[in-house]
């Protein structure tokens with residue numbers, strides 16, 4: 001949108017009720033997103049999912065949505081072992097299966113009222129920005145908002161897990177190596193278990209589930225419906241799994257709630273293998289099997305998806321519930337984009353992703369400039385999925401929690417933190 005058009009739209013919006021302003025802002029924002037995609041092939045492949053997710057809001061209405069699949073199931077006839085690294089990963093996955101019912105301390109109470117078992121640290125919530133809106137929250141409201149933000153975040157994790165469950169089933173069908181099909185079967189089981197434990201935590205402990213974020217829905221819809229197996233791997237195994245791994249490890253380090261901490265530890269160990277699988281499958285394919293033009297298309301697609309995920313994780317569902325009667329969505333978006341705690345969280349999500357893109361050959365000098373402009377190159381040169389073990393990812397990184405009142409410090413010392 002040109003500056004002149006933008007300014008006149010903005011002054012027109014100011015005279016309208018907040019609800020109407022928000023509807024117009026959302027539509028313009030969605031259209032602006034599609035127009036900003038540089039590569040026309042990438043824009044064409046993203047458009048149908050963007051319309052379904054952003055304009056029609058398919059992820060938010062009704063109790064289900066069907067996503068037609070267009071891939072081919074690749075049936076092996078010779079059953080030769082054909083990828084030893086993949087086979088090793090399969091054996092490791094078989095030996096590390098766990099039970100979502102018996103291996104987690106579900107008997108623990110989860111409550112917003114005990115700072116010793118605080119689900120998210122205070123520094124995670126953008127309280128300063130909220131105060132900047134002229135809104136004063138009581139201590140009780142602050143605890144409730146923290147709880148809701150945790151429920152929102154974990155709800156997005158859960159929706160992502162459902163997407164991972166279906167995508168891992170699809171890639172098991174369409175991947176060509178026999179050993180990759182064996183490995184894929186273990187991931188399907190892993191993702192089923194992740195869906196089970198996140199759902200149970202939200203349903204029985206937080207007692208709140210938010211709808212799927214529109215941008216996450218767009219990405220899931222796109223990779224479920226795209227017939228090309230390597231786009232499914234890129235979208236799910238590299239992008240969603242990579243970003244989720246960054247988000248899971250951040251929350252794992254920062255939560256004081258022992259059940260969630262244990263749950264995330266188990267999930268992270270599985271996810272580390274999932275990203276490793278994607279990296280193995282794509283490395284040789286991208287560097288050896290496809291043309292430069294095809295590689296470039298994949299590189300552009302990944303970049304657009306990365307921005308979609310980074311710029312748009314703005315907690316709209318929490319906004320609707322808490323602040324939509326007081327603050328226009330546009331103002332909320334601008335504040336959340338700049339909020340230091342949110343900026344930090346969104347950037348950390350990329351810590352696991354960027355080194356993997358480098359490793360599989362999707363970080364040419366051409367695209368590096370774009371990532372640099374978006375402030376995402378700080379993680380270049382980091383360890384990729386083949387260099388990280390499950391234990392590395394759940395090691396204590398020395399995160400310093402907000403200080404607890406002394407009478408609670410003893411209680412906290414008794415629980416894993």
Ligand SMILES: [Fe+2]
Pocket residue numbers: 161164190191194271
């Ligand atoms: Fe998962």
Ligand SMILES: [Fe+2]
Pocket residue numbers: 164191241270271274
């Ligand atoms: Fe996964």
